[in-house]
Amino acid sequence: MKIAVDAMGGDKAPEVVIEGTAEALELYPFMDIVLVGHEQRISHLLKHHGITNHPRLRLVHAEQAIAMNEPSMSAVRGKKNSSMTICAELVQKGEADAVVSAGHTGAAVAATTFRMKLLPGVERAGIAAIMPSTKGHFVFIDAGANVDCKPIHLAQFAIMGEIFAKSMGVHRPKVGLLSIGEEDVKGNDLTKEAFKMLSTMPINFIGNVEGKLLYERVADVVVCDGFVGNIVLKSSESLAKAISFWIKKAFTKNTLRQASAILAKNAFKELKEIADYEEYGGAPLLGVNGVCIIGHGSSSPKAIKNAIRVAGEIVKFKVNEHITARLAECGIAVKGHGN
C-alpha cells in the first residue's frame, strides 16, 4: 500500500508533515510513503528524522506549493507542479493508493476531482468529518466540499457516510438529514426534496436531525450541504475555542481558582482530548476515484501520522468499491458521471 503525502500542505508544513511521516513509517510497516515536496526545503528535515534513505520512503520533487490563502481553482489550474497536484497525479497514474494533505481544503478538493476524477455514478465528492458528541462520534458529511448542492448530492453523501461509518465498525448506521425541524415538511427546498429521496432508499434513514440534537448523536451519519456543513463545523470550532477562552479566564481570576485548576489539571487535559481532531487525523474526501484525506490546516505531527493511518484503513476496507456498489444498489448512481 502506497500513501502520497503532501509535504508542503498545512500551516506548519513542511516541518510537522515530515515529523508525522517519520512516525508513520515507524508505526505502520505495511505502508510505503511517497513524500511530495520541495527537495531542497525538506532534505534537512528528512535527515533530522533519520529517514533520508528509508527503504519504504520515496521522494518526489514538487517545484511549487499552494498557499493557504490562494483561490483554489486558480491555484490548481495555475500551479501544475504544486505538491498537492502531483500527489493527485500519483494516484491517477496508479503510483499511489491515497493522498494525505493538511493544506488548502478547496485546492485539495479541486486537484483530486480534476486529476483522480470521481467514482462511477458520483456527481459530487463530499468531506466526511468525524465529530464528537456526548454519546461517541458521528460522521458529518459534507463538511465543506460543495456549496450549492442538489438533493441527489445529499442522497449520495448519505451513502458515502454510511459506508465510511461501516468502515469504522458501525453496524447498519443510522442516517439523519440536518434540518430545522423533525417533521419531513420542515426544512428548505433542498432538504425537503432530499428527505423524500432518502425515504425511498434502502438505508437506515431516521429523518431530520435538528441542530439542537447534533451533539447528542441521534444518528451515526448526519448529511448536509457543504455550505451549511462548513459553517457548522467551523462555528463549532470557534465556539469551543471561545468556551476554552472563558474557562481560562474564569480559572485564572484569583489564587483560589488557580489552585483549583492545578488540582484538576487532568480534568482539563481530558476535556481537551474530547474534541481532539489529532486522533482522527483528517477527514476523507469521499466520492473521488482514489482516497484523499484532508487534514486540519493546523495539524500536528500526531495528526499527520493519524491521517496516514486513516488513509490506509480506507484503502484496506475498500471504501470506494463499497460506495460504488451501494450507489447502484440504492438506484442513485448517476449515469455518465464519474470515471
Place this chain on the structure above:
Amino acid sequence: MKIAVDAMGGDKAPEVVIEGTAEALELYPFMDIVLVGHEQRISHLLKHHGITNHPRLRLVHAEQAIAMNEPSMSAVRGKKNSSMTICAELVQKGEADAVVSAGHTGAAVAATTFRMKLLPGVERAGIAAIMPSTKGHFVFIDAGANVDCKPIHLAQFAIMGEIFAKSMGVHRPKVGLLSIGEEDVKGNDLTKEAFKMLSTMPINFIGNVEGKLLYERVADVVVCDGFVGNIVLKSSESLAKAISFWIKKAFTKNTLRQASAILAKNAFKELKEIADYEEYGGAPLLGVNGVCIIGHGSSSPKAIKNAIRVAGEIVKFKVNEHITARLAECGIAVKGHGN
C-alpha cells in the same frame, strides 16, 4: 406603553410566564401588560403572585393554546382563538404595542406576519438573536424565521440588524455576511449575490464572516438565511450543552476533582452566565409591523421579565420607524410589500 404577553407560550407556561409578568409589573412602572391566556387556568397563578386586580394588568381570555410540536401554519390557521393569535390581533388593533411569547417560534412568526403584517417595503421578517462572543455580544439575523431566502432578504436583514444594534448603543455597526471564506467570490449562490448587494449599500459592510471567526465578534451584526441561522444557533446550544456535560463528567470523576470544583464554584457560575439567554430574554422578530419578542421555549421567569423589558426598549427606540426609513435610504424597500 402596552405589552401583550402570551401566557400560554413556553415549555413551562403558564406558571413561569405569570411569574415573569409579576416581576415586570413591579420593575417597570411605565408599562401596562395585557396578559393573554386561559382565564381559568391562570387565575390562581395571578392570585398567587398577588396581581389579580393589578391596575396595570389587563386580562384577555384565550380559549386555545398552540402546543410546541404543532405545525405552525395549521396551528395559526386552525386555532383562531389561540393566545398567540390574540396577542398579534391586539397589536393589529392598536390595543398593544408589542407581543412577547416564549411559545412556538414558527407559530409566532406566522401569527404576527398574518395579523400585524410587515413593515412597508419589507419582504420577510427575520429573528435577531443576541449571541455571546469572546469580545462581547453581537446580533445574529435571521436566526430561523425564513428558510429559503433571496439576496434582497439578506440585505433587508442587514438593515434590521444594524438598527437593532444601534438601539443597543452600537455606533455605526459593522455588518458581516456569514459565509465560507473571506473573499467575495466565496459562498453559495445566495451569499455571493447578497455580497454584491450589501457592497453597494451605505452601511458599514465588512464582507464575509467565516464560521471560524463567529465567536470572536468580527462584526456587530452577522447576516444569514434562516435555515443556516437556525442550525448555527441550535447546534451551538447543543455544543455548549455537550461541553457542559463533559465538564461535569470530568469534574466528578474523583474526590480531588470534586474538591477542585467546589473551590472554583464561582468560576463555573460565571461560565454559565456568559451564554445566559435569560439576560436578553428573547429575540425580536424584526420587519413585522409591530414589535414581537420571541423567547426561548425553556424561558425562566427572569427571561420572561427581560423579554418584556426588551419589548419596551424596542418600542421606545422606535426601531420599526428607523428600519422603514433606513430601507428607503438604502434603496432596498420593495414596493408593494408590507403594510
